[in-house]
Amino acid sequence: MKLLFNIAWTHVSSRVRQTLVGMAGVAMGVGFTIMMAGLMQGSQLDFLRQLVDTMPHITIEDERRSVPTQPADQEYGAVQMSDIANVGKRPGIKYPESVMSSLRSWIPGDVAPSAKTTAIINHGGARIGITLSGIDTRREVQVSKLASQMREGKLDDLSRAPNGIIMGEALAEKLGVKTGNTVLLIGGQGIQLNSTVAGLFRSGLKRVDESQIYSLMGPAQVMMGQSGVVNQLRLRLNDPMLAQKVAAQVEAQTGYKSVSWQEANADLLSSFTVRDFIVLTVMGAMLLTSSFATYNIISTITHEKRQDIAIMKSLGMREYAVRRIFIIEAAIIGLVGILFGWILGYLLCYGWSKITIFNPLTGTTVPLQIYYSLMHYVVVGGISLVCCAGAAYFPARKATCVHPVDIIRGAS
Amino acid sequence: MTEVALQAVELVRRIEGAVSHTLVNGIDLAVNKGEFVAITGPSGSGKSSLLYLLGLLDAPSEGEVIICGQPTSKLSESDRADVRLTKCGFVFQFHFLLPEFTSLDNVLLPMRAAGRMAESEMRERGLALLGSLGLAEHANKRPNALSGGQRQRVAIARALANRPEIIVADEPTGALDTASTEQVFSILRDIADQGQTVVVVTHDPALAARADRRIHIVDGKIAEITERDAGKLVCAAEG
Ligand SMILES: Nc1ncnc2c1ncn2[C@@H]1O[C@H](COP(=O)(O)OP(=O)(O)O)[C@@H](O)[C@H]1O
Numbered sequence: 001m002k003l004l005f006n007i008a009w010t011h012v013s014s015r016v017r018q019t020l021v022g023m024a025g026v027a028m029g030v031g032f033t034i035m036m037a038g039l040m041q042g043s044q045l046d047f048l049r050q051l052v053d054t055m056p057h058i059t060i061e062d063e064r065r066s067v068p069t070q071p072a073d074q075e076y077g078a079v080q081m082s083d084i085a086n087v088g089k090r091p092g093i094k095y096p097e098s099v100m101s102s103l104r105s106w107i108p109g110d111v112a113p114s115a116k117t118t119a120i121i122n123h124g125g126a127r128i129g130i131t132l133s134g135i136d137t138r139r140e141v142q143v144s145k146l147a148s149q150m151r152e153g154k155l156d157d158l159s160r161a162p163n164g165i166i167m168g169e170a171l172a173e174k175l176g177v178k179t180g181n182t183v184l185l186i187g188g189q190g191i192q193l194n195s196t197v198a199g200l201f202r203s204g205l206k207r208v209d210e211s212q213i214y215s216l217m218g219p220a221q222v223m224m225g226q227s228g229v230v231n232q233l234r235l236r237l238n239d240p241m242l243a244q245k246v247a248a249q250v251e252a253q254t255g256y257k258s259v260s261w262q263e264a265n266a267d268l269l270s271s272f273t274v275r276d277f278i279v280l281t282v283m284g285a286m287l288l289t290s291s292f293a294t295y296n297i298i299s300t301i302t303h304e305k306r307q308d309i310a311i312m313k314s315l316g317m318r319e320y321a322v323r324r325i326f327i328i329e330a331a332i333i334g335l336v337g338i339l340f341g342w343i344l345g346y347l348l349c350y351g352w353s354k355i356t357i358f359n360p361l362t363g364t365t366v367p368l369q370i371y372y373s374l375m376h377y378v379v380v381g382g383i384s385l386v387c388c389a390g391a392a393y394f395p396a397r398k399a400t401c402v403h404p405v406d407i408i409r410g411a412s
Numbered sequence: 413m414t415e416v417a418l419q420a421v422e423l424v425r426r427i428e429g430a431v432s433h434t435l436v437n438g439i440d441l442a443v444n445k446g447e448f449v450a451i452t453g454p455s456g457s458g459k460s461s462l463l464y465l466l467g468l469l470d471a472p473s474e475g476e477v478i479i480c481g482q483p484t485s486k487l488s489e490s491d492r493a494d495v496r497l498t499k500c501g502f503v504f505q506f507h508f509l510l511p512e513f514t515s516l517d518n519v520l521l522p523m524r525a526a527g528r529m530a531e532s533e534m535r536e537r538g539l540a541l542l543g544s545l546g547l548a549e550h551a552n553k554r555p556n557a558l559s560g561g562q563r564q565r566v567a568i569a570r571a572l573a574n575r576p577e578i579i580v581a582d583e584p585t586g587a588l589d590t591a592s593t594e595q596v597f598s599i600l601r602d603i604a605d606q607g608q609t610v611v612v613v614t615h616d617p618a619l620a621a622r623a624d625r626r627i628h629i630v631d632g633k634i635a636e637i638t639e640r641d642a643g644k645l646v647c648a649a650e651g
Pocket residue numbers: 409427433435453454455456457458459460461462
């Protein structure tokens with residue numbers, strides 16, 4: 001092996017320029033791929049983090065996945081009903097306190113109630129449809145980051161102001177209201193409520209910041225026209241990734257529709273899958289292309305070294321041993337290239353992280369989020385090494401399977 | 413009774429193709445241990461082809477090559493490589509040294525490939541071999557710093573590296589001047605005198621005359637065998 005390494009080393013070290021080109025090729029491929037991986041995963045994780053921070057991990061609604069059976073169904077075997085009006089009131093979750101305490105006993109996280117309804121906010125001629133969630137401020141802290149997303153005021157201020165509400169900065173800007181101003185909320189059944197803006201928040205998710213409003217349970221229930229009703233339970237888990245599993249269990253236990261954040265954002269997440277697929281393909285292609293220079297070098301060397309190959313075989317060296325020489329050469333080029341690629345990749349990631357861009361999702365200018373992971377370096381390096389070895393294998397096999405006699409005859 | 417080191421039985425080498433070509437056409441030959449055999453013949457008569465078969469570089473179409481009592485026709489390619497590595501040393505008209513390696517490293521190559529000795533032992537033997545061929549001060553030079561004769565002597569040292577039973581040389585002096593030719597030939601002669609078996613192809617009748625036996629080949633067949641001491645001996649060359 002030492003002999004093979006020696007020979008390999010003499011080959012690459014006597015071709016400095018070619019070898020450097022090969023190494024540069026590998027380094028570029030590895031560097032840019034690591035950069036892409038860091039950028040892609042960084043932005044994705046950043047987005048998911050915002051999503052997971054802002055949204056409840058699981059939402060339990062006061063509905064069932066299937067249409068509830070009508071009393072007539074239970075009485076008679078064959079009735080058909082159509083056009084049953086969903087009469088007025090939402091049913092609400094029955095005995096929310098006992099459901100919550102039962103959930104708290106086993107879910108790895110916490111749960112808080114809310115009363116959710118839609119309303120129109122009316123201020124100075126502007127009428128904007130919004131979602132109003134009545135919350136329990138003490139419990140809210142356990143299930144959302146709302147408290148930490150407050151830009152003005154505190155959650156507790158909700159109880160100080162008359163019919164206090166908290167709205168997103170974006171919505172406040174749209175309406176032109178400030179903390180302390182009064183706005184008019186108009187509910188579905190024409191119920192009107194004068195509310196005081198007690199605070200402003202920013203979640204970073206535009207659709208939340210522009211259309212979500214929070215109040216205490218009381219005002220929200222008034223707007224719904226159903227006092228005491230809780231129609232939504234929101235769960236926050238210690239590990240958001242468990243949401244799908246836990247949601248299924250919750251639904252099985254309570255019978256209420258339980259939606260994990262993944263389900264709620266299925267469209268977004270599936271667009272990630274497509275994006276991942278595209279980016280992974282491009283990265284693979286980059287690594288493959290970056291090993292072309294290595295292929296080129298090994299082809300050249302095997303061609304130039306036909307005589308040496310023949311004589312080594314004629315002396316009694318096994319074919320696979322001779323072939324290994326060229327694989328080692330590619331590995332030398334690959335390993336050095338990968339090393340520089342790692343450095344390049346890290347520097348590129350670092351450079352990108354210094355650049356700020358406008359994020360249309362949040363409407364803010366933020367630094368690019370880069371995800372640094374040892375895994376990227378290991379996997380990209382590994383794939384690149386395999387590409388290099390593959391790039392060497394084919395020309396090496398071709399060159400070493402020739403019969404030494406053919407070459408020795410030709411040479412003498 | 414002298415020991416047979418190398419034996420060819422009914423050896424045939426044919427090239428199949430659009431026009432089939434018989435390079436070696438039924439050669440029977442036994443070379444004793446320590447014997448120095450010269451193969452002569454006109455250009456294209458199949459001398460090299462025979463030598464490749466005897467040195468297991470090429471496989472016969474028919475017949476058998478027996479090296480130190482071991483038949484070789486049924487060996488796998490890698491077993492044949494092992495036999496080449498340890499039992500046959502090759503010298504060609506062209507030296508075929510690895511250009512990036514020093515003389516010593518070139519000589520060490522077969523030993524390292526065989527991997528049977530410690531590195532220090534190998535170096536010792538390599539230097540001794542080079543020294544015995546008058547190359548002591550050239551051990552650390554690369555081939556391109558050596559003369560043709562010196563290169564060919566390095567190639568001989570490489571062929572001797574693993575103490576092979578048999579040395580086969582295909583026109584080893586074909587590209588050398590008279591002085592170097594003389595030197596290389598006396599080295600080969602010495603090798604045989606020390607007990608190794610040498611088969612050498614040469615065009616030079618004067619050199620061939622110094623072999624123990626001269627085998628003249630025409631059209632892939634033995635036409636004439638001349639023993640050095642016992643006058644002329646015409647072989648039953650049929651056709
Ligand atoms: N692969 C081959 N295909 C066809 N003819 C060949 C091949 N190899 C050698 N020959 C021919 O076979 C003959 C014998 O070649 P060779 O053994 O090299 O002769 P010598 O060494 O005596 O000059 C030559 O005429 C040569 O051209």
